[in-house]
Amino acid sequence: MFRRLSDTGEAMLPFTLDGLPAEGRAGDTVAAALLALGHLACRHSAVGGVERGPYCMMGLCFDCLVEIDGQGNRQGCLTLLRPGMAIRLQPGRRALGQ
Amino acid sequence: MTLLQDIGALAEIYDVAIVGAGPAGMAAAVTARAQGLSVVVLDRGFAAGGQIYRGLGNSPLAGRRDLLGPDYWKGEALLDDFLGCGADALHQASVWYLDASRCLGVSQGGAARIIAPRHVILATGAMERPMPIPGWDLPGVMTAGAAQILLKTSALVASDAVLVGDGPLLWLLAAQYLAAGVPPKALITTTPRRRLAQVAGAIPGFLASPYAAKGLALLWRVRRQVRVLDGSGGVEIRQHAGRLQVRHHGGAEEIGADHVLLHQGVVPEVNLARAAGCPMVWQATSGCWAPQVDAWGNTGLTGIAVAGDGAGIRGAEAAAVAGRLAAREATRALGVITGAVRDAQSAADIRALRRLQRGRDFLDRLFAPSPSQRAGSPEAMACRCEEVTGATLRRAVAETRAAGPNQLKAYTRCGMGPCQGRLCGLTVGEVLAQHQGRSPAEVGYFRLRPPVFPLSLAEMASMPTLEEEEGRANRP
Numbered sequence: 001m002f003r004r005l006s007d008t009g010e011a012m013l014p015f016t017l018d019g020l021p022a023e024g025r026a027g028d029t030v031a032a033a034l035l036a037l038g039h040l041a042c043r044h045s046a047v048g049g050v051e052r053g054p055y056c057m058m059g060l061c062f063d064c065l066v067e068i069d070g071q072g073n074r075q076g077c078l079t080l081l082r083p084g085m086a087i088r089l090q091p092g093r094r095a096l097g098q
Numbered sequence: 099m100t101l102l103q104d105i106g107a108l109a110e111i112y113d114v115a116i117v118g119a120g121p122a123g124m125a126a127a128v129t130a131r132a133q134g135l136s137v138v139v140l141d142r143g144f145a146a147g148g149q150i151y152r153g154l155g156n157s158p159l160a161g162r163r164d165l166l167g168p169d170y171w172k173g174e175a176l177l178d179d180f181l182g183c184g185a186d187a188l189h190q191a192s193v194w195y196l197d198a199s200r201c202l203g204v205s206q207g208g209a210a211r212i213i214a215p216r217h218v219i220l221a222t223g224a225m226e227r228p229m230p231i232p233g234w235d236l237p238g239v240m241t242a243g244a245a246q247i248l249l250k251t252s253a254l255v256a257s258d259a260v261l262v263g264d265g266p267l268l269w270l271l272a273a274q275y276l277a278a279g280v281p282p283k284a285l286i287t288t289t290p291r292r293r294l295a296q297v298a299g300a301i302p303g304f305l306a307s308p309y310a311a312k313g314l315a316l317l318w319r320v321r322r323q324v325r326v327l328d329g330s331g332g333v334e335i336r337q338h339a340g341r342l343q344v345r346h347h348g349g350a351e352e353i354g355a356d357h358v359l360l361h362q363g364v365v366p367e368v369n370l371a372r373a374a375g376c377p378m379v380w381q382a383t384s385g386c387w388a389p390q391v392d393a394w395g396n397t398g399l400t401g402i403a404v405a406g407d408g409a410g411i412r413g414a415e416a417a418a419v420a421g422r423l424a425a426r427e428a429t430r431a432l433g434v435i436t437g438a439v440r441d442a443q444s445a446a447d448i449r450a451l452r453r454l455q456r457g458r459d460f461l462d463r464l465f466a467p468s469p470s471q472r473a474g475s476p477e478a479m480a481c482r483c484e485e486v487t488g489a490t491l492r493r494a495v496a497e498t499r500a501a502g503p504n505q506l507k508a509y510t511r512c513g514m515g516p517c518q519g520r521l522c523g524l525t526v527g528e529v530l531a532q533h534q535g536r537s538p539a540e541v542g543y544f545r546l547r548p549p550v551f552p553l554s555l556a557e558m559a560s561m562p563t564l565e566e567e568e569g570r571a572n573r574p
Contacts (some may be wrong), residue, residue, distance in 0.1 A: 001356060005165075005278055006158035006253030024250065027158060032252040040356075041237035047485040053237035055482075057244035060141055060150055060225055060367070062483060062516040063235075073552075077247075078190070080144060 002036050015085040024081045031057060031064040031076030034087070042066050042076060043090035066090050099127075099146075099180045102138075107246075108213055109186065112138045113489040114428050115202055117193045117370065120148020121173065121414045122406025123221030124180035125185075133429040136359040137185035138194055138215070140193050140204050146350035148223055149243065150414045153194065155176075155181075156275045158253040163275045166250065167270070169312075169414070176418055180300075194549035196220075196374040203548065212567070217428040220371055220389075221421060222409035224364040227386070227467065228521045229263060230474030232318030233335025234360060234560045235482050238342050242271045242361035255280045262333050262342050265287040265465040266313065268361040272320045284325045284353055286346050288362065290468055291329035295359035307457020331470075334477075354514050362467045366408045369518060373546040375399060380539035381410060384462045385472055386524065388541060392425035395420060403427065411462075416454040417446045427502040474529040480529070481522040483515020491526065495533045500526055501545045503527060519544045 004025070011026040017034070024033030031054040034042055041051035043065050054064035057077045064076040067088040102108060114130045116123045119141035129268045139146075147154045151173035159165050190239050195203025196218065204211050218249065226241045231319040233239060248254040255278045261268055264287045291517040306311055320326070332347030335358050343352040365386035372378055377398040388410045393404035405424035406417035408524055423444055432442040454499040474480055490510055500506040503513070503526050512526055513519035519526075534541065 001257055002248070002254040003257050003280055004253055005162070005249075005255055010158060025158075027153075028252050032248055032254060034249065036252065036254055045485060046483075050235075050485075051237050051242075052235065052482075054523075055235075055240050055244060056226065057240065057247040058178065058225070060517060060520050078142065 001038055002053050004036060013081050013083045015081060015083065017086055017087050018089060019086075026081075028081045029057075029077050030066060030068065030074070030079045030085070030087060034066070034076065034079045039089070041089070044092045046093040049092050099183055100186050105188065105191070105204065105209045107186075108138060108188065108204075109136070109212060110213075112136050112186070112213070112215040113432055114138075114217045114219060115140060115213065116219045116221055117141075118148060118221035118223055118406070118408070119143060119146040119180070119187065119189070120150060120221060120223045120417065121176060122223070122408070122417040122421035122424075123148070123219070124176050125418035126219045126221060126405055126425040127185040128176075128179045128183045129422045129425035130428060131183040131185050133425070133434055135429060135432065136432065137183075137519075138213075139185055139187045140191045141187065141189050142192055144189055146177060146187065146189075146521040149247065151177060152247055153160045153251040157250065159250070166274060167277075170250075173414070182287070184472050192551040192553075193370060194551045194553050196370055196402070196548070198375055198402075200401050205551075205553055205557045208554075208557060210553065211561060216432060218403070219424045219428060220396070220402065220404045220408055221406045221417075221422070222367045222370055222404075223417075224409040224411055225367045225520060226267075226361060227363045227365045228474070228525055229360045229362045229471075230448065230478040230480055230488060230522075230525050231262075231333050231335065231360070232357075232475050232477040233337070233342070236335060236337055236342060238356060239335055239358045239360065242268045242359045243364075245357075245359045246271055246274070249274060249278075256359065258283055259357040259359055260342075260353055260355040261285040261359045261361070262288065262344065263361040265361055265363045265366065266461065268359075269313075269316050270322055271359065271361075272324055273316050276320065276323055282324055282359075283355055284327060286322065286327045286330050286333060286344070288330060288333060288467075288471065289465060290331070293464060297460060297463040300463055303462035304457040307460075308453065309457045309461065334475075363465055363544050364407065364411055364470060365524065366410060367520070368408060369520060369546055369550045371397065371404055371408065372543070373548050373550045374402060376402065376404070378543070380537070382537070382539070383459070383466065384411060385466055385528075385538070386411075393423070395424035396427065403429065409466060412458060413453060415449055417456065419451050423451075424445050430434050469528065469532060472524065473532055474525045480525050481510075481512035481515065483517050483521070484511040484513075486510045486512040486522075488525070488529065491529050492533070495530060498532070502542050503530060506530065507544060513544050518550060
C-alpha cells in the first residue's frame with residue numbers, strides 16, 4: 001500500500017471510479033489518486049488482456065491509461081485529478097468512438 | 099514568466115523556443131531573457147521543475163524539507179529566477195513535431211499548432227533505462243523515479259517495497275524512504291560484484307569529485323538500516339496470492355512485497371531530437387544514444403540545440419549550466435552578441451561544467467548495466483506496448499535474419515506501440531547487436547517519425563489552416 005505522509009491539509013477531491021464514489025487529494029494526478037486507493041492496476045492491456053498499472057509516472061510508458069469522463073486512452077499520470085471526474089479502469093483496447 | 103492558458107495564446111514568432119522546463123530549460127530561459135530575447139517554454143509538466151524538481155513550487159512536503167534532501171530544494175533559486183524571467187510558458191503541452199527548418203508542432207488542451215521559432219533548445223531531459231526483467235510489467239512494479247514522483251507531488255510512500263537495481267537514484271530513494279520512516283523491505287543490487295575492482299582506476303578521480311562525500315554518506319546510511327543483497331543477477335518478479343514475489347539468483351528465498359521499484363540508471367530522452375533528424379552518437383560507456391552536440395549544445399541541424407541530460411547524462415547542476423551555455427550561443431547565433439562576448443560571459447560556466455564532469459566517469463562505469471542486463475531476459479516482456487517477449491525477439495532475429503531494428507519492428511511489432519520505442523528501443527538494439535556480434539552503434543536504432551507523442555485526430559483537425567496562419571502572421 002501507499003502511505004500518505006502529507007499533513008499540509010490538501011483539499012479532498014471527490015470523483016467516481018467505475019461509478020462508485022472515491023476520493024483523492026488536491027495535487028494528485030489521476031494515476032496517483034488510484035494508486036493511493038490501492039488500485040495498482042488501472043487497465044487491461046490491449047494485446048494480451050493482462051492487468052497493467054502505472055510504471056514511469058512521467059508520461060512515457062503509456063501503462064497508466066484510463067477512461068476519464070467518457071474518453072478512453074487518457075494518460076492518468078499526465079492528468080490532474082479534478083472534482084467530479086468520472087474515471088473508469090480501461091478494459092483492453094479502446095473501442096472506436098470512445 | 100507569463101503562464102499561457104492555452105495554445106492560442108502563443109505568439110507568432112519567438113526568438114527561442116525551449117522544450118522542457120527542467121533545470122536545463124529553466125536556466126536557458128532565464129539566460130536568453132536576460133539577453134533580451136523573446137522566449138517560450140513548452141513543457142509536459144503541470145508546472146516548472148522537470149522531473150528532478152517536480153512539484154518544487156507546490157510541495158506537499160514543504161513542512162518536512164529534510165525528507166527530500168538538500169539537492170531537491172537547491173532548485174528553488176533557479177525556479178524563482180525562471181518564474182521572474184518574463185518568458186512565456188505553456189504547460190501540459192506536448193511537442194510532437196520538429197524539423198530542420200524549425201517548424202515545431204505542439205498540442206495542449208485538445209488543440210494543436212505549428213509555430214516557427216528562430217532558434218530551438220531541446221531540454222527534454224532523461225528517462226530511466228528500460229529494465230526488462232521477468233515481471234517488470236506487473237501492476238505494483240514501477241520505476242524508482244516513478245516512486246520519487248509520487249513522493250514529490252503527492253507525498254505518497256510505498257510501504258512494503260523491495261528496491262531492485264543500482265545507481266544513485268535508487269540509493270537516494272532508499273534514503274528518502276528511510277527519512278520518511280518507511281524503510282524499504284530490501285534493496286537488491288544488480289551490479290556485478292567484480293565491477294568495483296574493474297573500475298578501480300577511476301576511483302581517485304571520483305574521490306576528488308563533488309559527488310563522493312555525498313554519495314558515500316548516502317550509501318552508508320542506507321546500508322546501516324536496510325537489508326541489502328549485493329550483486330544479485332537473475333532477479334524475477336511474479337504475482338502470487340495478490341502479492342509480488344521477488345526471487346534473485348543465488349537466493350533460495352522469495353521476498354514478498356506489495357511494490358517493487360526498479361532502477362538501472364537513466365538515459366537521454368531523445369525521441370524528439372532523433373525524429374527531427376539530429377545526428378546521433380552511441381555513448382559506449384553508458385550504453386545509450388545521445389544527439390551529437392558541440393560544447394554549446396549545437397546539434398548537426400542549424401538553430402537546434404540540445405541542453406541538459408537530453409544530450410548525455412551529467413545531472414541537474416550540469417544541466418542548468420548547459421542550459422545557460424546553449425542560451426548564450428542562441429543569442430550569438432541570432433546576432434545579438436558576438437562570439438567573444440559569449441565566451442567571456444561563459445568562462446565561469448565552462449569551468450563549473452568541468453568540475454561537475456569530475457567523477458561522472460566513475461559513476462557511469464560503476465553502474466553501467468552488463469550486456470545481459472541491457473539485452474534483458476528472454477522471459478521478460480521486451481516491448482511492453484505490443485507485448486513482445488525477449489524470446490520472441492530472439493526467435494525473430496534468428497529466423498528472419500533481420501538486419502536492423504526497423505525490420506525487427508516490422509516482423510514482431512516491437513516499438514510500434516504508444517511509447518514509440520522508448521521502453522524497448524535500447525533492448526532491441528542490444529539483442530540484435532549481441533546476436534550479430536556487432537556494437538549497438540552499428541546496429542542503429544528505430545527510424546522515428548513524428549508525431550513523437552500521440553496526437554488525436556481532434557487535435558489535428560483543430561489546427562489552423564495555412565490561410566489562417568498566414569492571416570495571423572500578416573496582422574499588424
